[in-house]
Amino acid sequence: MKKTTAPTMKDVAAEAGVSLxxxxxxxxxxxxxxxxxxxxxxxxxxxxxxxxxxxxGFKTNRTQTVALVWPTLRNPxxxxxADALVGTLMSRGYRAIVTITNYDSQAExxxxxxxxxxxxxxxxxxxxxxxxxxxxALPFISIDRHFRAGVPCVASDNFGGGQLAAxxxxxxxxxxxxxxxxxxxxxxxxxxxxxxxxxxxxxxGVPFDALFLENETGFxxxxxxxxxxxxxxxxxxxxxxxxxxxxxxxxxxxLYALGVRVPDDVQMIxxxxxxxxxxxxxxxxxxxxxxxxxxxxxxxxxxxxNGASLPALVCLPVRYQSGGxxxxxx
Amino acid sequence: MKKTTAPTMKDVAAEAGVSLxxxxxxxxxxxxxxxxxxxxxxxxxxxxxxxxxxxxGFKTNRTQTVALVWPTLRNPxxxxxADALVGTLMSRGYRAIVTITNYDSQAExxxxxxxxxxxxxxxxxxxxxxxxxxxxALPFISIDRHFRAGVPCVASDNFGGGQLAAxxxxxxxxxxxxxxxxxxxxxxxxxxxxxxxxxxxxxxGVPFDALFLENETGFxxxxxxxxxxxxxxxxxxxxxxxxxxxxxxxxxxxLYALGVRVPDDVQMIxxxxxxxxxxxxxxxxxxxxxxxxxxxxxxxxxxxxNGASLPALVCLPVRYQSGGxxxxxx
Numbered sequence: 001m002k003k004t005t006a007p008t009m010k011d012v013a014a015e016a017g018v019s020l021x022x023x024x025x026x027x028x029x030x031x032x033x034x035x036x037x038x039x040x041x042x043x044x045x046x047x048x049x050x051x052x053x054x055x056x057g058f059k060t061n062r063t064q065t066v067a068l069v070w071p072t073l074r075n076p077x078x079x080x081x082a083d084a085l086v087g088t089l090m091s092r093g094y095r096a097i098v099t100i101t102n103y104d105s106q107a108e109x110x111x112x113x114x115x116x117x118x119x120x121x122x123x124x125x126x127x128x129x130x131x132x133x134x135x136x137a138l139p140f141i142s143i144d145r146h147f148r149a150g151v152p153c154v155a156s157d158n159f160g161g162g163q164l165a166a167x168x169x170x171x172x173x174x175x176x177x178x179x180x181x182x183x184x185x186x187x188x189x190x191x192x193x194x195x196x197x198x199x200x201x202x203x204x205g206v207p208f209d210a211l212f213l214e215n216e217t218g219f220x221x222x223x224x225x226x227x228x229x230x231x232x233x234x235x236x237x238x239x240x241x242x243x244x245x246x247x248x249x250x251x252x253x254x255l256y257a258l259g260v261r262v263p264d265d266v267q268m269i270x271x272x273x274x275x276x277x278x279x280x281x282x283x284x285x286x287x288x289x290x291x292x293x294x295x296x297x298x299x300x301x302x303x304x305x306n307g308a309s310l311p312a313l314v315c316l317p318v319r320y321q322s323g324g325x326x327x328x329x330x
Numbered sequence: 331m332k333k334t335t336a337p338t339m340k341d342v343a344a345e346a347g348v349s350l351x352x353x354x355x356x357x358x359x360x361x362x363x364x365x366x367x368x369x370x371x372x373x374x375x376x377x378x379x380x381x382x383x384x385x386x387g388f389k390t391n392r393t394q395t396v397a398l399v400w401p402t403l404r405n406p407x408x409x410x411x412a413d414a415l416v417g418t419l420m421s422r423g424y425r426a427i428v429t430i431t432n433y434d435s436q437a438e439x440x441x442x443x444x445x446x447x448x449x450x451x452x453x454x455x456x457x458x459x460x461x462x463x464x465x466x467a468l469p470f471i472s473i474d475r476h477f478r479a480g481v482p483c484v485a486s487d488n489f490g491g492g493q494l495a496a497x498x499x500x501x502x503x504x505x506x507x508x509x510x511x512x513x514x515x516x517x518x519x520x521x522x523x524x525x526x527x528x529x530x531x532x533x534x535g536v537p538f539d540a541l542f543l544e545n546e547t548g549f550x551x552x553x554x555x556x557x558x559x560x561x562x563x564x565x566x567x568x569x570x571x572x573x574x575x576x577x578x579x580x581x582x583x584x585l586y587a588l589g590v591r592v593p594d595d596v597q598m599i600x601x602x603x604x605x606x607x608x609x610x611x612x613x614x615x616x617x618x619x620x621x622x623x624x625x626x627x628x629x630x631x632x633x634x635x636n637g638a639s640l641p642a643l644v645c646l647p648v649r650y651q652s653g654g655x656x657x658x659x660x
Contacts, residue, residue: 072413073403073410073412073413073416074409074413075608076406076409076608079403079404079406080404083402083403083430086429086430090429090430090441095427096427096428096429097395097425097426097427098427099416099420099425099426100413100417102417114420115425245607246609249607250609253611274607276579277405277406277575277579277613279576279580283606
């Protein structure tokens with residue numbers, strides 16, 4: 001597909017009046033004098049010369065390509081993060097290869113093997129596979145999950161978010177709090193939403209209960225608990241913190257079916273910050289994750305351009321936003 | 331980053347008991363006898379040999395990489411399509427480079443230039459730039475928008491979807507219909523949602539109006555029309571077809587503020603098929619786009635493995651799904 005008329009590095013050298021070696025150095029980011037670099041860049045721009053990244057991949061062992069190993073692009077939060085990561089990588093001159101695993105451990109390993117064939121410069125993964133075999137030489141950043149020594153994890157301040165949710169519900173007048181959560185059972189950063197919530201309830205001396213369902217499919221398994229704790233349309237708790245906005249939506253729907261009104265009878269706070277259709281409307285009051293900050297931090301750590309020693313974990317600040325399931329004072 | 335212990339093609343040849351040339355042919359998809367191919371594949375698998383795609387990119391001029399030039403991963407419908415396209419490409423052994431343009435024409439051109447540097451085998455684009463400069467030698471598939479001769483367009487049956495929406499509203503008892511739409515002003519396949527709707531209204535002899543806002547930002551520009559046509563909580567139309575689910579959501583919210591109840595006073599149908607959080611709950615009754623079919627068709631046409639002549643346009647069948655904004659008989 002390469003046009004036969006495409007300019008070559010030789011053409012650029014002739015146009016710039018420099019040696020072929022100088023042109024090669026500039027394209028491979030090897031330092032040369034500023035004057036030479038400018039001459040080469042101007043000549044390349046004038047001729048419309050495009051660096052052949054494949055050839056560069058061979059020469060410098062860098063491909064300017066980063067792989068995302070991602071569960072899905074159907075969950076809105078994963079979409080927001082992927083959008084921010086691809087945008088951040090592009091703004092740094094990197095291409096993003098996106099692979100989708102549908103939460104399947106084996107597919108994750110296959111994705112990693114596939115992108116390694118392509119010699120990517122690094123991987124950013126949101127993985128559900130604790131046994132993933134990663135080439136230790138391949139820069140690797142994990143989102144939300146601790147992976148192993150040497151692999152930095154970037155996440156929201158989940159503990160702080162859990163605390164904030166409890167504090168908000170208490171501030172809004174709730175006196176009997178409930179945490180509802182659901183997850184894969186793999187230890188991960190998002191577990192701290194619960195511990196933060198419980199710590200804040202204890203600190204404030206407010207009674208609370210917690211129900212965490214592990215490895216359950218769907219939301220029906222929450223129904224017996226909701227039914228048991230509802231009598232004549234009155235729910236046993238007046239404030240609920242759900243581990244995700246999605247869970248908050250599903251619980252609210254089921255409470256509504258039981259005659260419990262949100263936010264009149266029960267106030268609810270979720271976690272993530274999902275907007276309907278990317279409008280300004282949240283699905284619920286929520287702890288908003290700092291998507292852009294997570295993306296920027298993950299890319300910074302992956303490229304690690306100043307060669308700093310890598311942290312094990314970076315937690316980024318969250319914020320509370322009211323979204324219709326709490327009774328804010330007007 | 332290549333491990334020094336990684337097996338080479340030479341190792342595979344020795345293990346398989348065949349010549350290096352045979353191994354090379356197999357990895358480059360050049361026909362050899364089945365027995366030889368099996369020997370090579372078994373040996374490669376046993377040794378854990380990984381084909382170096384970069385080297386292959388040079389030799390066969392194929393990179394097994396396809397680029398998506400995409401507006402955003404924050405709009406749910408674009409996410410569904412990207413998810414299906416990446417999944418389909420991966421199942422065919424192709425990697426997807428995802429670039430995000432944020433609807434910016436210049437960014438689209440830059441994305442295309444960037445992926446060309448990487449010698450992708452083809453591009454699938456959802457573009458808002460009618461002046462995009464595309465290398466005619468680069469296989470290119472356009473989603474939803476006619477682009478130019480030789481570039482196949484893959485879309486839903488938008489005309490049929492518009493007809494279906496009108497027929498459903500009429501079937502559900504509506505007598506005064508309204509089309510509401512919003513778009514970029516660029517001619518594209520989605521315009522046919524309106525023409526299909528109007529054709530079905532005319533065929534059934536049902537009166538209708540239409541309001542299409544071009545290049546308007548946000549949804550506030552619809553408000554004057556809604557206010558004008560509402561008197562004492564009664565809206566001048568009893569059935570509305572909106573060009574997207576997102577628009578349906580925004581119009582419903584504004585009608586609610588005017589005291590108009592959906593679906594009691596007015597029934598509404600959107601277009602796309604967006605589920606809340608990828609649950610089973612739609613935002614509204616809607617014409618569901620066949621996301622998987624669109625992805626499969628786009629990839630088939632792009633790879634065009636049997637060398638068939640390419641169609642200018644492929645329209646894929648849509649279906650209606652009730653989602654709470656219509657009054658279906660129980």
